[in-house]
Amino acid sequence: MNDDHHVILRVVSKMLIPVIVMFAFYTQFHGDFGPGGGFQAGIIFAVGVILYALVFGVPSAMRAVPPVFTRALAAIGVLLYSGVGYWALLQGGNFLEYQALFQEPPGKHKGQHIGILLIELGVLFAVAGAMLTIFYAFAGRVAEIRDKDW
């Protein structure tokens, strides 16, 4: 019955984790208008999963968000970012020149919006994936974090 004194922690974090992840996506998609962006959103998303791991144990977090998924996510993020650069190259512009994505004249901003949205998504994926990979690498070495270890 060692777990009984964590019941408040578990209930509260169960309510908080969805809010944390929602806030991460708010930070992500509101970055054009206020403070925030892919880096912060990626960290906040990772922290949501890490909170789950701290409260419910690393193995159950690994079942929810498998390590193979996090490291693939990190690679996909960098790929997405540089993919936008190559997309601009293929459209005849310079690397990462968003104005060239839809071959717009100066003054039209669709390419800028889409380009920044995509690269911020790439940053989100890369940061969230890399941070979770780092966390799993550290936390996965301790078989189980018991209360007396703190």
Add this chain to the structure above:
Amino acid sequence: MTGVLEGDIGMALVNILLLAVLFVVAIAIARLRSLFAIVMLSGIYSLVSATWYVVVDAVDVAFTEAAVGAGMSTIVLLGAMLLTSRTAKPDKKFARLGPLLVVVATGVMLIYATVDLPALGDPNSPVNTGVGMQYVQINWADTGIPNVVTSVLGSYRGFDTLGETAVVFLAGLSVALLLGFGERSLAESIRRGDKVHGRGKAAPSQAKPEEDAS
């Protein structure tokens, strides 16, 4: 320096208070030996500096500091601490002399340099008269994105941000290469408690007693 006395007294008090808290926390970190307390205090240090960044209107930096410094790096340090011992070995008195000299010399130089600092938000300071103001002026026509920080980060300095993303990815990759992916604990827990897994989600918390008894 347009008159220290004309400035907002309340703002100055908030600044002094926050910096005093930072100072006390830094001294405490230097004096303590318990690694757990040090890690927690470094998280507090980051959180207080994030608050201070908000006071000086650097909201994006504050956001990043709160997320990365107070959240992520505290957790990574905790994870690293669990792999080693819980207390730091005390240094020899003699060995502390060199670092102390370096710190005092750097501090004196920094305090000397503050005399020449422009006032906070001074539009005529070198930072604001150069390329920074230009970005603010041409940003809307160029990109149509209201937040200058985002457009500089994503559009004007897209290469830099690509490099930073690659650095983050490489950091994750190299930690994983050095320490492994951490899947051993997952495999172990599946092998140990296979029936736990089959019983559904609520089960893992009840299935622990046999290992806690040891």
